[in-house]
Amino acid sequence: MKLALALALTLLTVVGPSLAQDGPRTGGVFKAAMIGEPPSLDLHWTTAVITQQITWHVYESLFTYDKHYSPIPMLAESHAVADGGRRYTIKLRQGVKFHNGKEMTSADVVPSLKRWGKMATPGKAVFKAVEAVEAKGPYEVVIHLKEPSAALLDGLARPNNAAAIYPKEVIDAAGEQQVKEFIGTGPYRFVEHKPDRHIKLARFKDYVARQEAPDGFGGKRTAYLDEILFIPVPDVTVRLAGVETGEYHFAQQIKQDQYDRVKRMRDVEALVIKPSAWSTAVLNHKQGLMTDKRLRQAVQAALDMESIMAAGFGHKDFYRLDPGLMYPEQAQWHSKAAGELFNQKNKAKAQKLLKDAGYAGQPVRWITTKEYEWMYKNALVAKQQLEETGLKIDLQVVDWATLVQRRNKPELWDIFSTGFTFGPEPALITSVQCNWPGWWCHEEKERALEALAKETDPKKRRAHLERVQQHFYEDVGRIKFGDYFTLDVARKDVKNFPALPWTAFWNVWLGR
Amino acid sequence: MALIPVALVVATVAFVLIHMAPGDPGSVIAGPDATPEDVQKLSQQLGLDRPLLVQLFGWYGRLLQGDLGRSIFLRKPVVEAILDRVEPTVLLTLSATFIAILIGVPSGVISARFHNSATDQAFMTLALLGISIPNFLLGLLFVLFFGVWLSWFPVAGYSPLEYGVAQTLRSLVLPSFALGLVQSALIARIARSSMLDVLREQFITTGRSKGLGERAVVYKHAFRNALVPTVTVIGISFAVLISGAVVVETVFNIPGLGRLIVSAVLRRDYPVIQGVVLCIAGVYMLVNLLVDLSYLAIDPRVRYQ
Incomplete structure (x- = not known):
């Protein structure tokens, strides 16, 4: 047996097809190996990233982002602001077709926005400032605000839990429940969902693309592929092996420690997705030990982020120590304000703070999960560092479903592990919200955040954001460990795929 | 005939064990960035906030009619999902x-x-x-x-x-x-x-x-x-x-x-x-x-x- 294997191995030919670089090519069935199944295909319904990654090929919003992460029109033609920033008149593009053949008009846009404002987490945040949404003729929508908001267009442009435009009849049929039909205006239309097998999308032949050249996520979107199959492949080894053997064209979230191996593969390209998210420990400000600011500061003072991040992400190319709430890639927002409080590695200071707080060895309950291995590894190293200062950490390892349920109950924990994924608009990022688990509600931070949401002058907005970041470190809102990047892989015949934080396959073609 | 009590015991144990385990579908559907209020609202819509006994007997009732219920995520009957x-x-x-x-x-x-x-x-x-x-x-x-x-x-x-x-x-x-x-x-x-x-x-x-x-x-x-x-x-x-x-x-x-x-x-x-x-x-x-x-x-x- 062994002999046969060895023989077969030596006989293996390593000559592949030549990969000539050529222009865009139409056709082919694209197979993408995804980490799992989306919890829902209704984009208004969930903040799960995988729902966004799949369905935003099907649905579109009024706005999207250019390459600098500024909002630009998508289904909108243009917009005008009047009444001191309180009235937004959005002109819609004409002739845009839904996948059911119907033309998109304000009769679809108004109920879509209202549903999003009522159901989606970012929708609810944005709609706090909205007084009314009304149609003005078939191709115009007016949004009246209670007060000026700088975050409105960003809210309408963000892809996660997005303000997708559905046909009115789909919304009516759904009532309070999830939509039953998945119809949008995007370059690909929904064909079928066979759970644990695939979600199939096919080119929408009546797609009306924008005329501008592609720019970030906006501009002209082209469906070069005949079909896209999103295949749930939960095992990371199988995802990588599948791309290596040509079973799949693309696989997301490969383990970072495989990077050097992937780089040696002839037909596979390693894609470092940068920025992706930051790894964090969320502190409980509502109940328990961590309501004491000195204890929070002790945790912040003690940690050595380099070893925490190295343990979690394995390879130097996949993490970065940076204090910013926003990422260095977002030059207009990135700041190092209060950066001296990040990565202090100061055990003596931590011990003094613990003593001042009268800490007497009560266990700090930290919930984490192995379902995201880096969360567990980050927590494990942090636990060791904290215990060296005298804190007692009770690390509770549970599955992800348990973690996301328990974190909503403040009586059950002091710290939990999670990641905050990339978001372009600072007023809407989850990491600083007061109503999110951790309940970091801090009077001056709230004021700065509110000013950030209302202000429209970019310079002043930046100053407000820096104040938020200052409070983040001084009050120890959460503990940021560092930025991390993910590793996706694609076959080399996958062309024009941008390694950006949001996976998108329009404008991608299969070469040969 | 002896199979029926065995099936009943299995059914009850399965139901109780699963519901005793922490975690709930609401927080999984709502996704990582959802607020606790969003999750609670979703759980209500799914009928998961009802007392456990009510849910258990509801399930027995349907089981007697050969109905295993509907999947929360797949949005189709469980029997169909199994087939x-x-x-x-x-x-x-x-x-x-x-x-x-x-x-x-x-x-x-x-x-x-x-x-x-x-x-x-x-x-x-x-x-x-x-x-x-x-x-x-x-x-x-x-x-x-x-x-x-x-x-x-x-x-x-x-x-x-x-x-x-x-x-x-x-x-x-x-x-x-x-x-x-x-x-x-x-x-x-x-x-x-x-x-x-x-x-x-x-x-x-x-x-x-x-x-x-x-x-x-x-x-x-x-x-x-x-x-x-x-x-x-x-x-x-x-x-x-x-x-x-x-x-x-x-x-x-x-x-x-x-x-x-x-x-x-x-x-x-x-x-x-x-x-x-x-x-x-x-x-x-x-x-x-x-x-x-x-x-x-x-x-x-x-x-x-």
């Missing part, structure tokens, strides 16, 4: 059992016939190795050797029968071996020891003394008598394979019952978990019944009143 997944799991289990029998029974019998010889030692060492290797590890090794390095078989996935039997079989080769080899080791050991027991019986000595050839003694007289315990183990191992499919289906990305229950557990899709557990319990009971009935054919001394 969708039966094909790959049944084929995988059958082919694994086939492999297990094909390898296990002959090697057990040969080992017994050449008891304490080098052949016996070799077979039993292999069997020990087979029992000791977990099937997921074997699966991953197969993926590496036959999928990635040799490219003989696909590394993962399942091709349904409707796309052609050859394709289906090709996609099942690696997972069937990963699943079946472990069981073949078990069957080999049982077949060997029951053969050895039988070979020490007096009627075998009698057979030999009246001049029967060794072949006739071993294959005709001894083998048939050794079949009863072997068939029992095959029956049990078929049932074990159905649940063992959970791991192998995950490794090979096969959309069967195993994957269904794993993803249902991870996202707390209660009706699906209950339905699949009940379904697997039903298969266990059915297989046990079939094994009991097969004794009739194998051993004429067995009579059921």
Whole structure:
């Protein structure tokens, strides 16, 4: 047996097809190996990233982002602001077709926005400032605000839990429940969902693309592929092996420690997705030990982020120590304000703070999960560092479903592990919200955040954001460990795929 | 008839255990960035905030009408979700059992016939190795050797029968071996020891003394008598394979019952978990019944009143 294997191995030919670089090519069935199944295909319904990654090929919003992460029109033609920033008149593009053949008009846009404002987490945040949404003729929508908001267009442009435009009849049929039909205006239309097998999308032949050249996520979107199959492949080894053997064209979230191996593969390209998210420990400000600011500061003072991040992400190319709430890639927002409080590695200071707080060895309950291995590894190293200062950490390892349920109950924990994924608009990022688990509600931070949401002058907005970041470190809102990047892989015949934080396959073609 | 109380106990235990486990579908659906209020609202809409007893009796009521309820995530009846997944799991289990029998029974019998010889030692060492290797590890090794390095078989996935039997079989080769080899080791050991027991019986000595050839003694007289315990183990191992499919289906990305229950557990899709557990319990009971009935054919001394 062994002999046969060895023989077969030596006989293996390593000559592949030549990969000539050529222009865009139409056709082919694209197979993408995804980490799992989306919890829902209704984009208004969930903040799960995988729902966004799949369905935003099907649905579109009024706005999207250019390459600098500024909002630009998508289904909108243009917009005008009047009444001191309180009235937004959005002109819609004409002739845009839904996948059911119907033309998109304000009769679809108004109920879509209202549903999003009522159901989606970012929708609810944005709609706090909205007084009314009304149609003005078939191709115009007016949004009246209670007060000026700088975050409105960003809210309408963000892809996660997005303000997708559905046909009115789909919304009516759904009532309070999830939509039953998945119809949008995007370059690909929904064909079928066979759970644990695939979600199939096919080119929408009546797609009306924008005329501008592609720019970030906006501009002209082209469906070069005949079909896209999103295949749930939960095992990371199988995802990588599948791309290596040509079973799949693309696989997301490969383990970072495989990077050097992937780089040696002839037909596979390693894609470092940068920025992706930051790894964090969320502190409980509502109940328990961590309501004491000195204890929070002790945790912040003690940690050595380099070893925490190295343990979690394995390879130097996949993490970065940076204090910013926003990422260095977002030059207009990135700041190092209060950066001296990040990565202090100061055990003596931590011990003094613990003593001042009268800490007497009560266990700090930290919930984490192995379902995201880096969360567990980050927590494990942090636990060791904290215990060296005298804190007692009770690390509770549970599955992800348990973690996301328990974190909503403040009586059950002091710290939990999670990641905050990339978001372009600072007023809407989850990491600083007061109503999110951790309940970091801090009077001056709230004021700065509110000013950030209302202000429209970019310079002043930046100053407000820096104040938020200052409070983040001084009050120890959460503990940021560092930025991390993910590793996706694609076959080399996958062309024009941008390694950006949001996976998108329009404008991608299969070469040969 | 005795099956009904067993099914009821299984159903109740499954329901209570799952609901006692922490985690809830609401927070999984709402996603990581949702606020606690959003999650609570969603749970209300899903009817998950009702008292547990109300939910339990509601479920009993539907069960009596043959209704397993609706999946929270798949948005379809549980029965339909299960039927969708039966094909790959049944084929995988059958082919694994086939492999297990094909390898296990002959090697057990040969080992017994050449008891304490080098052949016996070799077979039993292999069997020990087979029992000791977990099937997921074997699966991953197969993926590496036959999928990635040799490219003989696909590394993962399942091709349904409707796309052609050859394709289906090709996609099942690696997972069937990963699943079946472990069981073949078990069957080999049982077949060997029951053969050895039988070979020490007096009627075998009698057979030999009246001049029967060794072949006739071993294959005709001894083998048939050794079949009863072997068939029992095959029956049990078929049932074990159905649940063992959970791991192998995950490794090979096969959309069967195993994957269904794993993803249902991870996202707390209660009706699906209950339905699949009940379904697997039903298969266990059915297989046990079939094994009991097969004794009739194998051993004429067995009579059921």
